[in-house]
Amino acid sequence: MEVKYVPTTCPYCGTGCGFNLVVKDRKVVGVAPWNRNPVNEGKLCPKGNYAHEFINSPDRLTKPLIKKDGKFVEASWDEAYKLIVSKFKSYKGEEMACLASARVSNEENYLMQKFARAVLKTPNIDHCARLCHASTVVGLAGAFGSGAMTQSIADIAESKCILIIGSNTFETHPLIGRRVMQAKAKGAKVIYADPRFTPTAKQADLYLPFYSGTDVAILNCIMQQVLKNGWENKDFVKNRTKDFEKVKEIVMKDTYSLENVAKISGIPAKDLATAAEWFGKSGQSAILYSMGITQHTTGVDNVKSISNLQMLTGNLGRPGTGICALRGQNNVQGACDMGALANVYSGYQSVIVPEMRKKMMDAWGCEIAEGKVGLTVTKLINVLADEPGKVKCVYIMGENPMISDPDLHHVEKAMKNVEFMVVQDIFMTETAKFAHVVLPAACYAEKDGTQTNTERRVQMWRKAQDPPGEAKADWQIFCELGKAMGFEKQFPYKSAEEVFTEISRVTPSYGGMNYARLEKPEALHWPCPTLEHPGTPILHKEKFTHPDGLGIFTPIEFKYPAEVPDKDYPLILTTGRCIWQWHTGTMTRRSESLEREEPTGWAEINVEDAKVLGIKDKEMVKAITRRGEIKIGARVTPGIKKGVVFIPFHYVECAANMLTNNALDPTASIPEFKACAVRIEKIAEVK
Numbered sequence: 001m002e003v004k005y006v007p008t009t010c011p012y013c014g015t016g017c018g019f020n021l022v023v024k025d026r027k028v029v030g031v032a033p034w035n036r037n038p039v040n041e042g043k044l045c046p047k048g049n050y051a052h053e054f055i056n057s058p059d060r061l062t063k064p065l066i067k068k069d070g071k072f073v074e075a076s077w078d079e080a081y082k083l084i085v086s087k088f089k090s091y092k093g094e095e096m097a098c099l100a101s102a103r104v105s106n107e108e109n110y111l112m113q114k115f116a117r118a119v120l121k122t123p124n125i126d127h128c129a130r131l132c133h134a135s136t137v138v139g140l141a142g143a144f145g146s147g148a149m150t151q152s153i154a155d156i157a158e159s160k161c162i163l164i165i166g167s168n169t170f171e172t173h174p175l176i177g178r179r180v181m182q183a184k185a186k187g188a189k190v191i192y193a194d195p196r197f198t199p200t201a202k203q204a205d206l207y208l209p210f211y212s213g214t215d216v217a218i219l220n221c222i223m224q225q226v227l228k229n230g231w232e233n234k235d236f237v238k239n240r241t242k243d244f245e246k247v248k249e250i251v252m253k254d255t256y257s258l259e260n261v262a263k264i265s266g267i268p269a270k271d272l273a274t275a276a277e278w279f280g281k282s283g284q285s286a287i288l289y290s291m292g293i294t295q296h297t298t299g300v301d302n303v304k305s306i307s308n309l310q311m312l313t314g315n316l317g318r319p320g321t322g323i324c325a326l327r328g329q330n331n332v333q334g335a336c337d338m339g340a341l342a343n344v345y346s347g348y349q350s351v352i353v354p355e356m357r358k359k360m361m362d363a364w365g366c367e368i369a370e371g372k373v374g375l376t377v378t379k380l381i382n383v384l385a386d387e388p389g390k391v392k393c394v395y396i397m398g399e400n401p402m403i404s405d406p407d408l409h410h411v412e413k414a415m416k417n418v419e420f421m422v423v424q425d426i427f428m429t430e431t432a433k434f435a436h437v438v439l440p441a442a443c444y445a446e447k448d449g450t451q452t453n454t455e456r457r458v459q460m461w462r463k464a465q466d467p468p469g470e471a472k473a474d475w476q477i478f479c480e481l482g483k484a485m486g487f488e489k490q491f492p493y494k495s496a497e498e499v500f501t502e503i504s505r506v507t508p509s510y511g512g513m514n515y516a517r518l519e520k521p522e523a524l525h526w527p528c529p530t531l532e533h534p535g536t537p538i539l540h541k542e543k544f545t546h547p548d549g550l551g552i553f554t555p556i557e558f559k560y561p562a563e564v565p566d567k568d569y570p571l572i573l574t575t576g577r578c579i580w581q582w583h584t585g586t587m588t589r590r591s592e593s594l595e596r597e598e599p600t601g602w603a604e605i606n607v608e609d610a611k612v613l614g615i616k617d618k619e620m621v622k623a624i625t626r627r628g629e630i631k632i633g634a635r636v637t638p639g640i641k642k643g644v645v646f647i648p649f650h651y652v653e654c655a656a657n658m659l660t661n662n663a664l665d666p667t668a669s670i671p672e673f674k675a676c677a678v679r680i681e682k683i684a685e686v687k
């Protein structure tokens with residue numbers, strides 16, 4: 001029996017751990033450690049350990065499907081392409097929209113945005129980064145000129161004080177949690193701010209439970225304490241930043257005193273003071289955050305407040321400092337880098353700058369979509385639902401908005417209004433059911449390619465087995481469809497590597513990368529502009545990316561979430577992930593070992609709230625918001641702040657996003673998943 005070990009990169013969270021796929025008789029049968037990978041040094045979390053289980057699931061899509069009389073029937077690739085081409089050619093550019101994917105490779109995201117802009121001539125290309133870290137891209141780019149995590153994952157272990165806010169790191173990014181523990185073992189203080197007493201809270205030296213949506217008040221209060229006690233880094237503020245006085249004026253207001261912010265956030269004043277002292281005095285403080293910060297109508301404000309705090313304390317550009325925006329999905333960083341966003345080409349080159357558009361037209365050898373910002377995912381759903389006929393045709397690759405987007409009744413209305421929809425995926429997702437054509441795609445283990453993790457490190461996927469049935473790699477599908485649409489010259493690639501060669505040619509931050517360099521386990525962090533460049537694990541060492549090299553302070557006032565509790569909906573709903581499942585559950589729920597551990601969702605309710613409502617642990621309850629209601633089992637616990645309810649969003653049978661609010665951050669268009677008003681009602685006890 002032939003056994004092979006194929007090193008590759010985890011398809012789940014943005015940590016980007018490496019492991020070996022174990023291949024027997026040309027089929028993937030397991031996962032084995034890859035000790036030389038620097039991200040995780042051979043260690044894995046449960047999802048990584050079982051990352052082989054869904055690959056050969058009997059549910060995999062194996063043939064193209066065309067919907068006839070409301071039912072899917074199998075079709076040949078030729079039939080599917082013929083139908084798609086005739087439909088695509090019947091629409092004008094802006095009547096079409098594409099959704100790329102944080103799950104597929106860089107090469108495939110690059111090709112989808114090229115297909116949208118060069119073939120369909122539509123500016124409407126976006127993906128689910130809009131739902132998780134759009135505020136990071138906008139907020140950090142505004143402060144520093146570059147919208148990505150500033151440090152490497154390994155560097156977290158060098159920190160002397162780590163503030164984790166809005167991230168349950170030990171469950172959602174466990175191998176980053178490992179670096180936090182390494183820092184703690186060397187004496188670092190760990191401060192954890194979150195409404196839930198999560199596994200991350202258990203490891204903290206100081207736990208700050210707060211009401212969802214009060215982040216800016218907390219961060220401004222910490223800055224006030226830093227300034228009052230003289231813990232700011234005066235040299236850094238003077239030499240490397242501008243507009244500090246504007247921020248000082250805001251944060252020194254009485255609104256952000258310890259006592260007042262204790263009232264706003266629910267964190268005891270003495271704990272706020274301790275947090276400020278530990279953070280301000282350590283000399284090497286890092287901040288880790290995730291969607292608890294970004295998924296708010298004030299998402300950009302939250303990120304800019306974090307940037308303000310790090311500039312004030314001079315905690316940027318050195319080992320053990322920085323801002324670690326932990327990206328949720330395996331390749332959400334790469335999908336952004338590749339220009340699968342409504343406002344930028346690859347490498348964040350703006351679509352509204354004529355020279356950038358010309359550069360892409362020259363590189364691609366054809367006219368492309370007008371140089372204007374297209375519809376974001378969130379705006380696209382609104383247009384589809386509320387302005388029927390404006391966008392008629394949607395092409396979706398590896399996304400599942402029917403679970404991942406807020407206010408699912410509204411999303412369903414949007415899906416039903418699409419005249420012609422193509423979905424390209426590895427399983428029949430809740431979204432694919434609405435499609436007119438479904439194309440079967442290869443998964444991460446069945447193709448070569450690259451993905452970029454949260455620390456900007458570009459790593460390889462390596463093909464370990466053939467795709468099932470007639471499924472094909474997404475990049476191959478784009479090549480064949482591009483050719484069928486008459487764009488053979490623009491889609492000539494024989495391999496993923498050839499696509500990457502073009503990416504490095506047109507994307508300055510990837511300019512010095514090629515497969516030969518990326519083959520090494522340590523891979524490369526962008527920016528890596530030339531072949532001689534070693535990559536950049538730590539950003540902003542000497543200067544920021546803005547033309548004048550300075551970081552920009554932004555004064556931010558605290559604002560409440562778009563929807564706050566009232567007498568009809570008296571509690572705050574927040575949503576998130578658990579360690580056993582991932583995103584919309586498309587892969588993890590087909591992994592027996594993972595599904596067994598957390599087979600359905602739950603609503604976490606504080607013991608005091610449960611007592612008032614007469615609800616016992618495990619009892620079925622209704623969670624109701626202005627958008628909808630679900631039935632779900634209650635978990636009554638002291639480990640969540642009184643007044644707050646938590647529901648994981650992975651589960652279709654009790655979909656948290658039936659309840660969430662699609663109010664958007666005005667700049668980043670990210671929805672407010674993390675705070676809306678909810679009512680919990682008793683139903684009946686579970687036997």
Ligand code: SF4
Pocket residue numbers: 010011012013014015016017040044045046047048049172173174175176
């Ligand atoms: Fe995969 Fe993330 Fe777990 Fe690493 S931490 S094994 S990348 S899910």
